[in-house]
Amino acid sequence: MPSDLHSKDVFELDPSAQPLRRTGLTKLTVDIPSSYNPKVQAEQHPQPRWRTPEFMVYYVVFVIALPVMFWIPYSLSSPSHPNYPLYQRALSPGWLFGRRVDNSDNQYRAFRNGLLPLTLLASSFLGLKYVYTLFARQRRAPYDTSNLDHIPYLATFSVLMLLGLHGSSAFKVLTLLSVNYLVGKITKGHKFSPLATWVFNGLVLYAIERNSGYSYATLHSALAPLDAWEGIYPRWYVSFNITMLRLVSFNMDYYWACNRAGIPDTGATLDEKRRPRVNHDLETYSYLNYLAYAIYPPLYIAGPIMTFNDFMWQVKRPLGVTWRTTLNYLGRFVACLLTLEFILHFMYVVAIKDRKAWTGYTAAELCMVGFWNLIVVWLKLLIPWRFFRLWALADGIDPPENMVRCMANNYSTLGFWRAWHRSYNLWITRYIYIPLGGTKNRIVTTVLVFTFVALWHDLSFRLLAWGWLVSLFIVPEVAARYLVPAKKYGGEPWFRHVGAMGAVLNILMMMAANLVGFVIGTEGIKYMLEQITGDWDGIRFMAIACACLFVGVQVMFEYREEEARQGISRKC
Template identity: 55%
Template sequence: MDGLELPIVRPTTDRLGETLGMPAAKSPVDRRRGPTKFTVNIPESYPSQAVQTQQRAQNVQGKPSRWNTLEFKIYGVIFAIVVPIMIWVPIRLSQPSHPNFPFYRNRLSQGWLFGRQIDISDPQYRSFRGNIPSLLGLALAHLGSSRIFFNLVRPAYPNVSPTTFLCIFNVILIAVLHGTNAIKVLVIIFGNYAVARWATSSAGMTGGQGKIGIAAIWAYNIAVIFANDYFEGYRFGAVSSALEFMDRYPGLLPRWHVHFNMTMLRLISFGMDRYWATTASLPEDTSQMKTTDATKISPSTHKERVRTSLPQNEYTLKNLVAYTLYPPLYIAGPIMTFNDFSWQIRNPIPPTTRNLLSYAFRFLSCLLTMEFVLHFMYVVAIKDTGSWGGDSPAELSMVGFWNLIVVWLKLLIPWRFFRLWALADGMDPPENMVRCMANNYSCNGFWRSWHRSYNLWVVRYIYVPLGGAKNVVLATLLVFTFVALWHDLSFRLLTWGWLVSLFILPELVASKMVPESKYCNTSWYRHIAALGAVLNVLMMMTANLVGFVIGVDGVRYLAQQLISSSGGLQFTLFSCACLFVAVQVMFEYRETEIRQGIQRRC
């Protein structure tokens, strides 16, 4: 359900923002130069003028470049040797001449590159890849309908709002996708709206001090998620035999409840944003929400749009349906809050054609990278069949590492596909993947850059209301427990969530004991920080191998191979040395961004 259609289909003059006299917001100038161009542009990474002035006063302008020093020239030589080896090892394991090839060859499919087979045994990516033509068709239908609405219908009938068009198209969309199951989706949405209305009215009776309304919003949506899983999407025939015929029309995506977790986040966002707007009952961190006169000001940045409440009469059922079922983001996101979505409906910031083409090129580059990886590295099939008998510790480690790369790419590609569709429609959702998976050394930074829109959602609606930094251990544990169960109601992912919570603690303790603000100018701090970062990388890889690749038993086997022999121990030490070099390069890459006026917290 994505598209590469590039025209801007939401002219600013057709939108409510222009009617209110609110000028279209301008995106900051892209400051990335040289290698930093490889990292996707995030406007929020540019500090405001006031912050820049303060930073200049505090001399926070980045350190002198180290790229041309002897130390980093040595690192460059190491990179030139080690990275090709990391690529060659899984390619060699994927050759038909390898002894283990017969054990997984039946999982391979006919490819299209250089006469090689392709490993599309991962069902999630295989489904997306196979449906790209259908997704493009749906995107073109949506963008074409949107253009017709704004260019023909809206001028003739100015009282017909964009949300009315979206509601009509959305209902048609889910009817095509889910067939008669669309009724279930709409019933749940209507139920959420009723709960949100009751929550705000009950808060009004208590002067905005009670938390029963918030509890009701969360309880309703969590109950729906568990019920969806337990009843496997429900069956009309289970309600009444007279309705059994409706189960025969399930649509293109019969398992609607599998995709509903993303919808649940939007329902909670609507309920919480409505609650805070109606009661002015702020979260613990008052920066999470502020009210404004919508006729006088339009928030221009993502952070402002999220924090700024709309007029209370904007939190309607029609706007909820338009937001919850918005076609480009319905299936997989990225996730937008209700406030952000509604402000952009009011006052859009359509991207330039150059930016759209640039993002389309970035998406296609990622897609082709994935195709090359799957044609030359059959690591998913090797992992799924356990075809690693006789492999060395180095080979086992590369199978695990490249499986993580595949996980990263299989998520990155659909998210950028759907975001590109949204951008073509004049909507700017958050970028989900800011950095490459292999360009992370901080646990906290990793989760800020991996599924970023989800991280922003979790921080706003869970982490901060639970106390945030004032209650960091408990808040982190509850956050990752929710994240794990939201992904899948399984013990494996619950284990992953608890491991992540545990692995974040050493970084938090170290940052308190040896704060960067105090020791960053010392000669030893960078190297000590790099040693700690190596441990972080190893722990993050372990947690994600457990949660998304080989599970607890697989990680246990891998660990045994790495520490049970002298060869395994030697490889482990060599790997740590290579990671130390990689982390130093990551540090300097971020210093380069700071020197260009780019500041990311990841």
């Protein structure tokens, strides 16, 4: 799968970071400066296994298995297949090789069809800011290298964008933002502040979800004429989930700054780990800065998520994101976009899933439909996130990369959630996981965290079941790490293979949980399990699939060993 920036390009953002060796491996993964740890590189590591007889066998398995994994969904998507008429109407005219395209996913279709308007919006934002900057520089003191004079522009453009997107509903968003600001400012550093912030934002999310954002006519009949001005994107309450995270971030960062609970600013270089934790002076937590942060145009619609502290440090002390970095990231975004376009033109797995057109499928065919649906879910999230991060990079702001690894390069449940929607994971760690006790109460905290994550996504039983399943599936890995610690047994010849068998179980559980939460729901997974375990053909396929997963995990293990040899420690 396409990856992110080259290591050299990323380290240009942080001059204090040490560059990595330029190898083929670093080009295949997402590079994050804070992941480099010279202590990890200095440790003793096993000799590379890439050219051993064991791995030669693994390569043969890859050469056989990968083409089959592509061929199965492709053959199911053929017009000559008996089930094709069941989902044919869900397909749209395509542009690749005369094929039709599966543009039936509502979430990705909205982004795909709106890509040109979004590009024009981003271009307008950057162009107008460039003009504004030319005038602002004439009034700036020679020694002032910050972007604080950009804050009025950001706030003004943000409000205008909000009006264009949501029409009269923009006033609802601005009202909620203002009330949250007052909650934080009135309670200030009082111990009641976090509770007030969470209760307010929780009730708002629940209310607008249940009432589809409240029409003005619902609020008062005299306001009904305002409903006629809907804007380009009237469903403002859908993106408010993301905005809510920023509201909590501002109030909590302000609360900790009032109590001096963060790290004081010493003037030293701040990396991505320190920026969220270092307090600003209290004057920085102003309404204008808050407004510019909460509806910052490049990240407003879908993220990635930044903390208020991080955003303001990057405004005060620009990182100097180079155009080479931005152009490289643009190239990788285009590669990801084309990858998904290719899949949607040749594998109609989303339409098959939505229309439940899997009658008569074998166990292998059912599993490949499920697997490629998960790949589509991964890509349909990765692409918008990378578009908006690309927009922010072009503006000189470096938000966290949301997808650190390819979905198919994960074997640890804990590691998977650190790499998937990483900015959200960092937000949860800072504002929920650590305040609730972190590793001291890992099981209880994990259940509470994933319950929140599920309800934050959608108030539905399907996602609640997903959250509880994920929490349950973390238990075996935590228990295995406790009973068979790597520090004690890592040098044993059997440890790697036993770990791989446990990792296979992890992968199967993660796939099941995500199929429940984001693809086919509880009924769909029940049908799939019945078909797989209902006869010997299904059981035989699962045995072969587990053997292939075992091989894949061994390659993942060695991949991470290679990263460690280069001093890369991602914990995922």
